[in-house]
Amino acid sequence: MTGDPERILMEASRYLVGGVNSPVRAFYKPLPLVVARGEGPYIYDVAGRRLLDHVLGYGPLILGHRHPAVLERVRSTLENGWLYGALTIDEVRLAEKILHHIYPGGLIRFVNSGTEATMLAIRLARGFTGRDKIVKFEGCYHGAHDHVLVKAGSAASHLGVPTSKGVPQAVTGLTLVAKYNDPEGLEQVFREHGDDIAAVIVEPVIGNYGVIPPRKEFLQALTSLTREYGSILIFDEVITGFRLSLGGAQEYYGIRADLVTLGKIIGGGFPIGAVAGRREIMELLTPKGPVFNAGTFNGHPVSMAAGIATIETLEKEGLNRASRAARALEEVISDTLRRRVGDYTVNRVESMLQFYIGVDRVETPLDVARADKDAYLKIHEELSRNGVLIAPSQMEALFTSIVHGDAEIELFQEAFEKAVERVARD
Numbered sequence: 289m290t291g292d293p294e295r296i297l298m299e300a301s302r303y304l305v306g307g308v309n310s311p312v313r314a315f316y317k318p319l320p321l322v323v324a325r326g327e328g329p330y331i332y333d334v335a336g337r338r339l340l341d342h343v344l345g346y347g348p349l350i351l352g353h354r355h356p357a358v359l360e361r362v363r364s365t366l367e368n369g370w371l372y373g374a375l376t377i378d379e380v381r382l383a384e385k386i387l388h389h390i391y392p393g394g395l396i397r398f399v400n401s402g403t404e405a406t407m408l409a410i411r412l413a414r415g416f417t418g419r420d421k422i423v424k425f426e427g428c429y430h431g432a433h434d435h436v437l438v439k440a441g442s443a444a445s446h447l448g449v450p451t452s453k454g455v456p457q458a459v460t461g462l463t464l465v466a467k468y469n470d471p472e473g474l475e476q477v478f479r480e481h482g483d484d485i486a487a488v489i490v491e492p493v494i495g496n497y498g499v500i501p502p503r504k505e506f507l508q509a510l511t512s513l514t515r516e517y518g519s520i521l522i523f524d525e526v527i528t529g530f531r532l533s534l535g536g537a538q539e540y541y542g543i544r545a546d547l548v549t550l551g552k553i554i555g556g557g558f559p560i561g562a563v564a565g566r567r568e569i570m571e572l573l574t575p576k577g578p579v580f581n582a583g584t585f586n587g588h589p590v591s592m593a594a595g596i597a598t599i600e601t602l603e604k605e606g607l608n609r610a611s612r613a614a615r616a617l618e619e620v621i622s623d624t625l626r627r628r629v630g631d632y633t634v635n636r637v638e639s640m641l642q643f644y645i646g647v648d649r650v651e652t653p654l655d656v657a658r659a660d661k662d663a664y665l666k667i668h669e670e671l672s673r674n675g676v677l678i679a680p681s682q683m684e685a686l687f688t689s690i691v692h693g694d695a696e697i698e699l700f701q702e703a704f705e706k707a708v709e710r711v712a713r714d
């Protein structure tokens with residue numbers, strides 16, 4: 289698959305809204321990024337350019353591109369057919385594997401995206417508690433559905449206002465917005481609304497406002513307040529699940545949530561989402577209980593096969609290589625920025641990281657807002673000129689995979705030093 293990226297992008301704009309199918313894809317510069325294929329830690333565009341990939345499909349590809357174990361398992365699944373609308377063995381296998389690591393003794397439901405997973409977890413929490421309100425944190429992203437496309441309105445009321453046209457105030461009025469990493473703020477929300485709060489949904493590590501790790505006291509407040517008020521704690525582990533550790537952020541930080549939403553890695557690069565958690569909550573789901581969920585593609589055979597191959601590979605090989613590569617990137621980025629620019633911050637948790645220019649710490653989304661967005665974008669542009677792809681926004685994370693090795697770190701270092709030098713010069 290070869291072609292002229294400029295021409296394909298022009299053609300794309302004739303048929304696809306904004307020339308893409310998900311907004312961030314419109315912001316790759318200076319290339320219009322049109323991808324032909326991927327292999328290991330690299331992708332190749334239609335003009336034949338090779339790019340070292342630190343986007344990795346926005347998180348799912350922890351084994352890199354086209355991993356042989358996934359390819360083989362998906363191929364043999366496809367040989368048999370690909371959709372039946374009935375139970376298959378692989379659904380049972382993947383469920384068993386995920387629950388073993390993420391929620392022993394719990395139950396799981398597979399859906400098709402992280403968005404569907406958080407939508408369902410919120411519905412389950414409401415069904416279980418008989419309450420309507422939920423709490424989300426400014427700067428956390430939980431997908432593209434109405435209840436979570438919400439930002440803080442007036443701080444005093446905590447009532448959310450829509451972040452998208454077309455989302456009714458009647459829906460967002462049920463979402464209370466609190467500040468991430470602010471235990472006292474959360475306590476106040478609970479003091480005012482506690483008896484009406486069905487659930488608190490949170491990214492245990494923010495991965496959608498760059499990368500922001502949680503404070504210990506914040507994690508403690510999440511568990512103690514939800515317990516005290518009988519609310520459901522939903523850990524949105526769509527990014528952190530099988531990335532921070534095989535048991536996800538729950539295991540990594542030693543915190544138990546009531547429900548966990550998953551996606552990305554558990555489908556090995558194919559569409560997937562899942563809700564896992566406490567048996568008595570999960571058993572409210574149809575067909576056992578009165579909380580509705582259904583889906584033509586739920587538990588899709590190809591996603592199940594890719595998920596099993598991915599988790600089996602991680603069980604065998606561990607996550608160390610991905611984390612080690614990210615640690616090396618962190619060092620390269622820190623060393624370079626320390627020498628070339630004034631204030632900067634690099635935040636990393638295992639194999640997810642992000643850097644910020646012009647700020648000496650990033651502990652909340654407010655800190656990210658103060659960082660120099662344009663400098664980040666320029667570095668992104670220069671990097672892609674030098675054959676390295678990072679997310680085109682500091683609001684996303686950089687990822688590494690278990691196939692990012694020493695050669696890739698060297699390549700990154702060379703490109704990053706050049707990029708920062710160029711940007712510092714301008």
Ligand code: PMP
Pocket residue numbers: 346400401402403404406429430431432491495496524525526527551552560561
């Ligand atoms: N939750 C989190 C934490 C995410 O990062 C994302 C996607 N980036 C979602 C939910 C939504 O997942 P999807 O894009 O698969 O709908």
